Amino acid sequence: MTQREEEPVPESDVADVVAVLSAHAADVDARGRFPAEGFAELRRRGYLGLLVPAEYGGMGAGLAELTSLAQRFAGGCLSTAMNWAMHCQQTDLVVRHATPELRASLLPRIADGEVYLASVTTEAGKGGHLLTARDALRTGDGLAVEREAPVVTGGLHADGFLITLRDGPDAAAHEVTLLYAGREDLKVEQTGAWRTMGMRGTDSVGLRLTGRVAPECVIGERGRFREAAADSMVPVGHLAWSACWLGAARAALAGLVRWITARGRRPGGPDAASPLVQERIARIRLDLELVSAYLGKVTEEVSRIRARGGRLDVPSVQIHLNTLKLAASELTFRAADRMVQLAGLATGYGAESPLPLERTFRDLRSAALNYSNDRLWTANGTLSWADRAVTLL
Numbered sequence: 008m009t010q011r012e013e014e015p016v017p018e019s020d021v022a023d024v025v026a027v028l029s030a031h032a033a034d035v036d037a038r039g040r041f042p043a044e045g046f047a048e049l050r051r052r053g054y055l056g057l058l059v060p061a062e063y064g065g066m067g068a069g070l071a072e073l074t075s076l077a078q079r080f081a082g083g084c085l086s087t088a089m090n091w092a093m094h095c096q097q098t099d100l101v102v103r104h105a106t107p108e109l110r111a112s113l114l115p116r117i118a119d120g121e122v123y124l125a126s127v128t129t130e131a132g133k134g135g136h137l138l139t140a141r142d143a144l145r146t147g148d149g150l151a152v153e154r155e156a157p158v159v160t161g162g163l164h165a166d167g168f169l170i171t172l173r174d175g176p177d178a179a180a181h182e183v184t185l186l187y188a189g190r191e192d193l194k195v196e197q198t199g200a201w202r203t204m205g206m207r208g209t210d211s212v213g214l215r216l217t218g219r220v221a222p223e224c225v226i227g228e229r230g231r232f233r234e235a236a237a238d239s240m241v242p243v244g245h246l247a248w249s250a251c252w253l254g255a256a257r258a259a260l261a262g263l264v265r266w267i268t269a270r271g272r273r274p275g276g277p278d279a280a281s282p283l284v285q286e287r288i289a290r291i292r293l294d295l296e297l298v299s300a301y302l303g304k305v306t307e308e309v310s311r312i313r314a315r316g317g318r319l320d321v322p323s324v325q326i327h328l329n330t331l332k333l334a335a336s337e338l339t340f341r342a343a344d345r346m347v348q349l350a351g352l353a354t355g356y357g358a359e360s361p362l363p364l365e366r367t368f369r370d371l372r373s374a375a376l377n378y379s380n381d382r383l384w385t386a387n388g389t390l391s392w393a394d395r396a397v398t399l400l
């Protein structure tokens with residue numbers, strides 16, 4: 008029995024966190040600032056250690072708990088939930104692929120809420136392409152890092168970074184090494200601001216990272232980041248991000264349904280008895296039902312394969328993971344768009360609305376860009392040639 012089964016996350020605890028996230032969501036968005044209050048609450052209550060095994064002092068939770076909590080937190084503030092979800096994604100890489108020395112020194116600090124991990128994969132020139140890198144690792148006295156990082160979620164607040172680099176000056180672009188660097192090992196200079204339509208609270212600034220780390224900070228095999236990416240970074244990312252987007256859209260729909268059905272107590276607006284309104288709500292619901300069901304099935308599939316020590320880098324499983332990201336990003340955004348239309352100008356489109364539909368719409372517009380869907384559509388097309396049996400989920 009895992010620690011999670013013995014001590015499930017108390018509902019009151021989750022509700023308290025969601026309340027803090029909700030209370031600051033509008034200000035975080037309006038000021039485009041890091042959600043310091045919500046993140047402090049997540050640190051204080053041990054949620055940075057959600058995926059850290061109990062033997063290292065963490066909550067020892069699995070992917071089902073991750074996707075369930077990500078939905079709940081995103082219902083309070085999508086930016087805060089994404090910052091946390093990305094941290095969990097990085098934590099999973101440390102749990103599954105770090106050296107024993109790094110696991111022993113880092114995981115207890117993550118579990119204590121001391122270390123928030125940020126992710127550095129995007130690079131100027133190569134853009135989002137996950138499995139290549141330009142800036143090269145240099146060896147000598149330890150491993151020297153010199154990395155331009157144009158988009159680092161929570162980068163100014165992170166206590167450590169997982170960074171992809173080309174394995175050396177002579178290595179090919181696809182020979183990528185992932186390593187951990189603590190903030191204390193690096194000079195961190197801000198090179199870009201984060202001024203975007205939505206997800207403004209992720210504070211995903213540009214950074215230049217310079218420093219030196221010990222050889223045990225390499226995560227996975229040198230030059231073979233592809234393996235850790237397929238086993239951990241991509242699956243956990245797609246699951247957790249999709250859960251966040253779904254949670255935000257679901258909370259928006261819950262608010263919209265409450266608002267429509269309270270018509271007797273407010274002037275004007277959509278009428279719950281109108282067949283047109285009913286049909287529109289049903290279409291929104293359909294999109295969220297489909298994403299929820301597919302998220303649940305992919306979570307089960309990945310958890311099952313992990314439990315038996317299997318590999319995730321088979322074409323059908325990769326197609327399922329990519330499909331989840333594609334479907335969740337497109338359908339939750341479509342749902343938000345339809346909610347704006349249904350709620351109308353003041354309540355749907357207005358920033359002063361009692362429902363945060365305008366913010367949710369802007370935030371969810373990022374979903375297709377947060378690792379470009381264009382890359383995943385073409386990847387799934389290519390993978391489809393390899394899965395000739397058409398192994399549907």
Ligand SMILES: Cc1cc2nc3c(=O)[nH]c(=O)nc-3n(C[C@H](O)[C@H](O)[C@H](O)COP(=O)(O)OP(=O)(O)OC[C@H]3O[C@@H](n4cnc5c(N)ncnc54)[C@H](O)[C@@H]3O)c2cc1C
Nearest residue numbers: 126127128129134135158159160376377378379381382385
């Ligand atoms: C909220 C948010 C948080 C993020 N946080 C981080 C972070 O913490 N760390 C990090 O490293 N990165 C982060 N990113 C960056 C992200 O992971 C992507 O790398 C980035 O958004 C992709 O940029 P791009 O749209 O220019 O696409 P790229 O993937 O760089 O592609 C460039 C262009 O090529 C097009 N294109 C791509 N593939 C194809 C194709 N097969 N056919 C035709 N056209 C194609 C794309 O549409 C795009 O216009 C974040 C992004 C967002 C939105």
